[in-house]
Amino acid sequence: MTATPxxxxxxxxxxxxxxxxxxxxxxxxxxxxxHVVADCLTPxxxxxxxxxxxxxx
Ligand SMILES: [Zn+2]
Numbered sequence: 241m242t243a244t245p246x247x248x249x250x251x252x253x254x255x256x257x258x259x260x261x262x263x264x265x266x267x268x269x270x271x272x273x274x275h276v277v278a279d280c281l282t283p284x285x286x287x288x289x290x291x292x293x294x295x296x297x
Contacts, residue, residue, distance in 0.1 A: 244275065245289040258291045272296070 249256035263280040
């Protein structure tokens, strides 16, 4: 079992933009730090990653 990657996102309006550790593309997520599923759904992205909200409310 591999460790879940952690990505620090940037805030764009009310959303988080995260640089995906699997496809290197940018994915959009709702605000808040937590575990998300990678939108690209590559064979390697099954466990998703933890996205960090840089400005938690
Ligand atoms: Zn991706």
